[in-house]
Amino acid sequence: MHHLKSLRVRVALVWLVFLLVVAFSLFQGSRVRANIVAEENARFEREAVLASVASEVFTAQLVHQVGALLRAVRQFHRKSGAYAETETFIDQLGFDRSLIDGLYLLDAKGWGVAKARGRNVADRDYFQTHQRTPGDSLIISPVEIGRVSGKLHFRISIRVEREDGQFDGVVVATVRPEAFSNHYRQLQGSENRVFSLILSDSRRLLTRLPEPTLEQWARPANDDNWTMILRDEIGRFVAVSPVDGIKRIYVFRKINQLPLVMFVGFAEDDVQQAVAVRFRRLQDIAVSGLFILGLSALTLSLALISRERLAAANVRLESAYEVMRTQAMSDALTGLPARPMFFDRLAQAISAARRNERQVALLFLDLDGFKVVNDQHGHDAGDVVLKAVTHRWLACVRESDTIARLGGDEFAVIIGDLMPGTSMQAVCEKLIGAVAEDIALPNGQNVHVGVSIGLACYPDNGLEIDSLLAAADAAMYQSKGRGKNTWTLATARPLPNGEALDWLVFSDTHLLGVAEIDDQHRQLVRLVNRLNRVVNGEADPGGVAGLFAQLFEATRVHFETEHRYMLQYAYPAMAVHDHEHQRLLDELTRMAGETTPGNELLILQRVKDWLLDHIQGADRQLGHYLVRHGCQ
Structure with missing residues (x-):
């Protein structure tokens, strides 16, 4: 009952630990999700910042490249003064036409004189600004449909002056927004990530990915955060896009020395989707872990139960083994030691005698007339005789001595711890005398047996077990040959080394x-x-x-x-x-x-x-x- 109670307690503890782990996992789930949300927001924002930096570098390089081309055309025109030669010079510049749509030279009245001849743009804001504003600054104008190309583009232009400083025209480059979109697309990552390049003075779009509609190109950005955008060099804010209506987190940075602001925005839905993927993966791992833990708890419970059952079975087996061992080591009829125990005790007696310089006497006893009893009165009568003889002989030896039944009517007596020279005559005669009296059978009849004894001593007659056994056995047969019911001392001697x-x-x-x-x-x-x-x-x-x-x-x-x-x-x-x-x-x-x-x-x-x-x-x-x- 105690073992059963202990088993129940241990199994209950196993499942209690499992339930605590499950409860802890559920409790930690919300905290883990919050941490993942924070990590994914930080990751998306970090990626947006890196994308804005890369876009800023690309935009600045493109604008500076266009500025260098414009100044080169202006310088050439100042030297040559010929429109045709300037046009040839423009054709020979070899600029990247996937980025820059065209380069044009306009005279002081707004007419195209090198490329775009016959077109007048005197009404354009950028032309009028250059006309009234001396200086060497580049002007970037909003996206419009070009009168020459008929395509959407924005212009980057620079003022041309005579030597006396008077206005002499404009060199202008047209740039297609797609040139930027192709670059942004390489950095986009998610279809909901948006890139916008906006003029800070007019709040008009220069480029955007995804691209807006025609009407949205002309619509100025109207955002409550614009005051912060104009004030700070870099920053972040959350807003709903007027282009596609998606709520995003935007990071922005101004492009150095240019009236441009770079925006990169990522949608909160993308963040939540990334969070869901990570959290689902962790959930799968957690569920798998809990499943394995539950399976382990079940296995451990079964192991504990099996262990208890095995322990109980081992106890029963050990008890059965002890019973079998006792039966194997002892003679079932007489209760005397059987052959295995006899050999073990003989070995111990000889070993002790060798260490202590003592002697061991080994007596082989074979009953005389026992076969006649069996033949005339049956085996039950023989069993009565064997029990009676055993009882009488046990009274003839010391408690420390051993009487063993070797089989049938053969017995052996081990008498150890003898001083050298001790005579065994009295013991042998006592054993012979013990069987001299008749033995009464259950049917009232009496039977008589005798005994022939062979005596061998360690170390006089043998140093090894088999040598001593052989000497005692030979002496016993000598007693049989001398007329039985007597004893004989062995004459064998240990052989010298060699x-x-x-x-x-x-x-x-x-x-x-x-x-x-x-x-x-x-x-x-x-x-x-x-x-x-x-x-x-x-x-x-x-x-x-x-x-x-x-x-x-x-x-x-x-x-x-x-x-x-x-x-x-x-x-x-x-x-x-x-x-x-x-x-x-x-x-x-x-x-x-x-x-x-x-x-x-x-x-x-x-x-x-x-x-x-x-x-x-x-x-x-x-x-x-x-x-x-x-x-x-």
């Missing part, structure tokens, strides 16, 4: 007939024997860990050699053999990691079995195949 008398002997029966593989097997046996000697107290520079590392490396090289032979001779079971190699390496690594004080002998026994099983099993089949195919 390869021929080593614990693990590599004999001719282990040879496969492939020289390189046999040599490597022999090297592996040497390493296992060295490991055995170190475990039993002999000094070695590598120690247990170092010898395990050498054994692993030698095994790896050996497996590579076998793989090379399998490739060379096309061994059909190569995949299975390679898989077995990997399993053996993993097992060796695991055994090295599991080696701790107290279980070295048990691990050592597993290493010995690991090596011999490999040589006599899979490698035996490989050797036969290689020899049959001519490998030596």
Whole structure:
């Protein structure tokens, strides 16, 4: 119940965090939009300012270029005094006719004398202004339909004087508004962005993009902001355009030393559209983020639930494992330790005895007459006998000693922590005497069994687990041969060091007939024997860990050699053999990691079995195949 409550709290916290993030995102949405509006307004205004600067530069350069042409024509006419030569000079100037429509020379009465001959413009405002106003200033006049070209253009003109200062005519250039529009179009960006060039004195349009109607060219600008425009060099204002009725934000700047003001305006609708695009993109990202966050919250919730369920399953599994382990480690009938626990306790007892210079007594017990009981009275009666014998024997040994059932009617007793020279005669006779009395069966009948005991002691009869087991087993069979119901002390002795008398002997029966593989097997046996000697107290520079590392490396090289032979001779079971190699390496690594004080002998026994099983099993089949195919 506590775990369930804790799980609910954690899942609730996950979703609470998610809801808080959603609420925060909604709260921040309005602030984010306001920031985007401010940023986009600033961006549009910055772009408009840059466009106005670029347009100012273009306009000033064009006007100064026209002024230079006008002065050149005036200077030439002063020198030549001939209209025809001046006209030829104008034709040879080679100015850009996409910008400047034409250059003309007018006499003092307003008649065209160089280009535009036969036309009189004495009634034009710019001509009359030059006629009455001495000076060298350029005059820029509003857009009108030209009498010569019949097209919309505005004029830039300059006064011509005689040497005595008297008015002698005008040099005029006609400029089409489209020349500016083409330039503005490159800077426009949005169709709602507007460019206007206005004469500051007459408030008349010189150019505009988009272009106005014919009537709008002649209409002066009438804006409440004009006072500010005339006062300031640069500025901004918001107004509704009289041309197209669109509300815009305008930036303006005066063109230096010219009666011109450059306007660039951008529509608020364009700003809102840009804001909408950015905000929608952020919304998409936010929605995606919230979706991912929600999915993560769901995944985390499911993970927490699964984790709790897995933890509960693990608890049940561990309980089941403990039950199974207990069943595997203990004999179900007698409750005594079974073989796995027996080997573990024997290894620990020998390891402790080696460290403390003590002895361990190992007794193998085999019941005499047990088969007769089974045959005559049935297996249930046999089970009664085994339980009774177990109960009696437990009373014969110390609590620290171990009695194990190895299988059937075979038992073993481990008596550790013995002083050297301690006699086991009393213990053996006590165990034999414990089964001397009849055992009553549930049906009222009595049966009788005896026991044959084989006794082996560490280190007198063996230094390794299998050596000690073999000695005790041999002694037990000697007891059987001597008439049963007795005990026998083993006569086996540990072999001295030296390869021929080593614990693990590599004999001719282990040879496969492939020289390189046999040599490597022999090297592996040497390493296992060295490991055995170190475990039993002999000094070695590598120690247990170092010898395990050498054994692993030698095994790896050996497996590579076998793989090379399998490739060379096309061994059909190569995949299975390679898989077995990997399993053996993993097992060796695991055994090295599991080696701790107290279980070295048990691990050592597993290493010995690991090596011999490999040589006599899979490698035996490989050797036969290689020899049959001519490998030596």
